[in-house]
Amino acid sequence: MKKYFDSREKSSLKDRKERQDQALSAMVKLGYRKSARLRQILNACKIDPARLRTREDLEVLPVTSREKLVEMEMRDIPYAGLENSSAAIDRIFTSPGPVYEPHLSESDFLWARAFCAAGIGPADIALNAFSYHLVAAGLTFHNGLRKVGATVVPSGTSSSQIQVQLIKDLKVTAYVGTPSFLMSIIEKSKEMGFHFRKDFHVRKACFAAEPLLPSLRQVFEKEYGIDTYQMYGATEVGDVAYECSQKSGWHICEETIVEIVDPATGKNVLPGELGEVVVTRLNDIFFLLRFGTGDLSRLITEKCSCGRTSYRLAGIAGRVGDAVKVRGLFIAPSQMRLISVKFNNLPLQAVVSRKGHEDVLTLRLEKRDMEIGTKGWEEKFRKLFREICTVKIDAIEYTETGTIPPDQKIILDSRQW
Numbered sequence: 285m286k287k288y289f290d291s292r293e294k295s296s297l298k299d300r301k302e303r304q305d306q307a308l309s310a311m312v313k314l315g316y317r318k319s320a321r322l323r324q325i326l327n328a329c330k331i332d333p334a335r336l337r338t339r340e341d342l343e344v345l346p347v348t349s350r351e352k353l354v355e356m357e358m359r360d361i362p363y364a365g366l367e368n369s370s371a372a373i374d375r376i377f378t379s380p381g382p383v384y385e386p387h388l389s390e391s392d393f394l395w396a397r398a399f400c401a402a403g404i405g406p407a408d409i410a411l412n413a414f415s416y417h418l419v420a421a422g423l424t425f426h427n428g429l430r431k432v433g434a435t436v437v438p439s440g441t442s443s444s445q446i447q448v449q450l451i452k453d454l455k456v457t458a459y460v461g462t463p464s465f466l467m468s469i470i471e472k473s474k475e476m477g478f479h480f481r482k483d484f485h486v487r488k489a490c491f492a493a494e495p496l497l498p499s500l501r502q503v504f505e506k507e508y509g510i511d512t513y514q515m516y517g518a519t520e521v522g523d524v525a526y527e528c529s530q531k532s533g534w535h536i537c538e539e540t541i542v543e544i545v546d547p548a549t550g551k552n553v554l555p556g557e558l559g560e561v562v563v564t565r566l567n568d569i570f571f572l573l574r575f576g577t578g579d580l581s582r583l584i585t586e587k588c589s590c591g592r593t594s595y596r597l598a599g600i601a602g603r604v605g606d607a608v609k610v611r612g613l614f615i616a617p618s619q620m621r622l623i624s625v626k627f628n629n630l631p632l633q634a635v636v637s638r639k640g641h642e643d644v645l646t647l648r649l650e651k652r653d654m655e656i657g658t659k660g661w662e663e664k665f666r667k668l669f670r671e672i673c674t675v676k677i678d679a680i681e682y683t684e685t686g687t688i689p690p691d692q693k694i695i696l697d698s699r700q701w
């Protein structure tokens with residue numbers, strides 16, 4: 285089995301950038317000729333397509349959100365004029381909206397990098413429990429599995445009882461689907477009198493479409509001996525990022541340009557800062573430049589010990605609307621919750637206020653034991669907060685136990701605008 289899907293995953297940063305910039309430039313030129321809408325967008329911004337040569341040049345274009353895409357498509361059914369008018373299109377998918385997507389050809393290796401990184405190969409029999417009906421998931425994951433040589437059981441959204449039967453009879457080794465569905469399959473197998481770990485052969489699982497909670501991951505891995513991997517993408521742009529064996533961030537796919545931007549301005553934030561994930565899929569069928577996913581993440585630029593050289597996304601920290609900006613940096617509720625978990629579920633709350641023209645970030649923490657609030661403890665807390673949220677805390681206020689109820693807003697923005 286291959287450790288890397290291809291040599292691109294190990295290419296130098298310079299080579300990757302050159303390759304992606306060239307592909308982007310070709311995509312824009314082709315799109316300008318073939319897509320009425322892209323031509324219109326560039327003309328409206330007074331941009332000569334020859335000027336869009338590198339990823340940095342993308343910043344002059346607007347970010348297109350899912351809502352905006354739906355609106356554009358409804359006015360100009362089916363693809364808003366963003367498609368290559370002379371391309372042969374294999375399949376058309378839909379997603380809620382509705383949005384219609386002309387899909388990349390079957391020869392595209394969508395998701396294959398993710399499956400390869402998860403150790404799935406020709407020896408595997410994979411149960412693909414994503415829907416094959418109208419939406420992209422089923423068929424695109426199926427294709428990716430075939431590209432790494434796995435045998436696929438296209439079980440789709442069949443009942444959990446049928447999935448258990450298939451896992452048993454076909455000696456399935458890998459599961460592809462949502463974490464919650466795998467859990468209900470495991471529960472069903474118990475009801476049917478099986479011991480999932482002893483009686484079956486499922487040892488790997490690749491998840492998408494739903495967050496994988498750390499507690500659930502632990503159950504899969506420790507209790508059921510299933511090695512778990514997360515994959516991230518969107519129907520509009522295909523696969524975006526995937527987890528490797530290090531499970532410390534998701535590698536960005538070689539065929540996508542990912543920007544992390546300030547949703548208010550559309551400009552890139554600095555590496556490590558939180559912002560919206562904006563994706564441009566390099567392809568010659570659908571010319572959707574700068575798709576705004578609405579998801580929040582951070583970029584990890586350090587090299588990963590798996591040997592892949594691509595930058596990684598630090599998971600998804602929430603949706604754009606949930607984040608609060610403090611001194612130009614976003615913090616998200618999920619980051620606060622993560623900090624709370626790291627300190628033994630410490631009840632906490634961030635309060636953002638204003639002093640003159642300056643934002644002030646105050647952390648309220650429940651002092652539920654003697655150690656909390658000591659110098660050493662506070663240093664540790666501030667350091668972790670800085671690591672996760674990148675913002676510096678201005679003040680810490682220790683409160684009595686029970687003063688920060690769980691239903692209270694975890695980030696309170698008390699600034700007046």
Ligand SMILES: [Zn+2]
Pocket residue numbers: 528529530535588589590591592
């Ligand atoms: Zn890695």
